[in-house]
Amino acid sequence: MQLEQIKYPAQESVALTEPFFHMAFSVDCVIFGFDGNELKILLIKRGEEPFGGYWALPGNLIYLNENIHDGAARVLRELTGLQNVYLEQVETFGTVNRHPLGRVITTAYYSLVKIADCPVFAQSHAEEVSWFPISKVSDLAFDHLEILKACMQKLKKIVRGRPVGFELLPPKFTLSELQRLYEAILEYPMDKRNFRKKILSMNILVELEQYQEGVAHRPARLYKFDEEKYKRFVEEGFSFAV
Amino acid sequence: MQLEQIKYPAQESVALTEPFFHMAFSVDCVIFGFDGNELKILLIKRGEEPFGGYWALPGNLIYLNENIHDGAARVLRELTGLQNVYLEQVETFGTVNRHPLGRVITTAYYSLVKIADCPVFAQSHAEEVSWFPISKVSDLAFDHLEILKACMQKLKKIVRGRPVGFELLPPKFTLSELQRLYEAILEYPMDKRNFRKKILSMNILVELEQYQEGVAHRPARLYKFDEEKYKRFVEEGFSFAV
DNA sequence: TCAAAAGTGTTCTTATTACACCCATGG
C-alpha cells in the first residue's frame, strides 16, 4: 500500500492509505411530525442530480471538520430551515452502490417535531420541502425508503420504552389526540380506557381547567405535559433494574 | 464548490465535491465472550502507529468496494482469525478528532461468541489478541473505551428483549451458568427461583438426563437450547403487539 | 461432618386485558 501526505484541514498532515480516501460521508434526517391525525415525514424535492426531481430525505455530505452530529443539524437547517431539533442517530447505511456517483456512506438521524411550530422552507439543493403522510411515501431517491423504514422501526421501539408526545403535540392537547398519536406510531388501535389509565398513571400529564371549543360533540378536557417529569422519564426510560 | 472527476473503483467516474473526499471510514468490532463467570471482550494489541502498543478493538479501514458490514467481517477475520460470527451494527462515531491522523469515521459492530469455540490468533496489524474481563478494561486506543461502553449498553438492552446465551455458552450448561451469564451482562444479582421460573417458561430450554461431574457439591442438571424455538424467539423478540 | 452449590413453591403485589354505557355539544 502506498502512503502519501495529503492536505487536511484542521490537522497538519495525514499519512493514510490513499485508496481508502476516495469516499464521502453523508447524513440523512428523518423528521417525524404529527398533524393530529397522521404521522408525517419531512421530505425535500431534490434540485440537483443525481435523482433530480425526486423526493428525498433531507441529507447531504458532511464537512471534514465537523462532527457528524453537528453535520446532521447543519444539513437539516440548510435544506429545510429547521433548527434546534433534537437529533438522534439511528443507523449507518454503507452498501457499495447506494449512491450512483461514488462511495458514499450515510448515517441516518431521526427527530420528532411539532409541524405547526416548525416553519420549513426550501434552500440549497432542496427545490421544495413538504410534509408527507408516511403511509403515502413510496418512491424516494437513493435508498431513502429503506432508511425511512428503519427509522420507523426505531420510533416504534422508542415509544414502547418511554413516553412520546411532548415533541409532537401542541402545548395543550386532548387525551384522544395523544392516543391517536400513539396509534399512528404503533399502527394498531388501542382501548380508550386502558390507554387513559396507563398514560395518567405515568404522572407526566397536567390536567387543565380548559376544554375544546367549537366541536360538534362534548368538548374534551385539555392536558399539557409536566415538562420536568416528562424529561426525567425520557432520560431514564422505563427502569428495568431490580 | 469545485467539481472534479476522480478515479473510482467499481464505478466509471464520479463528480463529487473534492473537499469532502479526504476522509476514511473504518469499522470496530466489539466481540463479547463468556468464560462461565465473567463477560469478556476480545482486544488486539496494535503493532502500528498510531497507538502502537496500545490495546484496541479489532478495527480497520474498509475498502471502497466493500459493504461496511462485509468490511466488519473481513477486518475481524484479518486481525483475529475469527470468522462466521453474526455481527450487528451498534453506532457510528464521527467526532472530528477521534483519529489523530485524519478524518476517520467508524462504525461499531458487536457480536457474541463462545470463547472456547473460537480460537483467535494475531494477524495483520495485530501484535497480540486476547480476551479481557470487561471490568478490567480501562485504557484503549482511540475512543475505543467509549465505543465499548456504548456496546455494553446495547447488550444490556438486547438481553431484556430476547434470550441470550446460545451464542455465549457451551452446548450443554447448567441453569446457574445461564444465570451467571445474565448477571454478568446486566451487572446485578438475580433471584435463583425467579430466574429459573422465567427462563423455563420461555420454553427455549431442553432438560437433559445428564448432570455435572466432579464437582464438590450436588451436581447440577444440564440443559441445552432448543435451537428452533430459540431462533424464533430471537427473530421475533418479545412481541408487544396487541 | 462440613462446605458448597442445586433444587424447589407460595404469597403478595402490580400490571394488563377485556368490556358497555351515559354525557355534552353543534347542527
Added chain:
DNA sequence: CCATGGGTGTAATAAGAACACTTTTGA
C-alpha cells in the same frame, strides 16, 4: 333529536417480586 366523540370502572388474568429450607456431592 341526532350524530359525534368524550368520559368513566370493574373483574379476571398474568406477570413480577420477595422469600428459606432440604438435597447431594467431594473433600
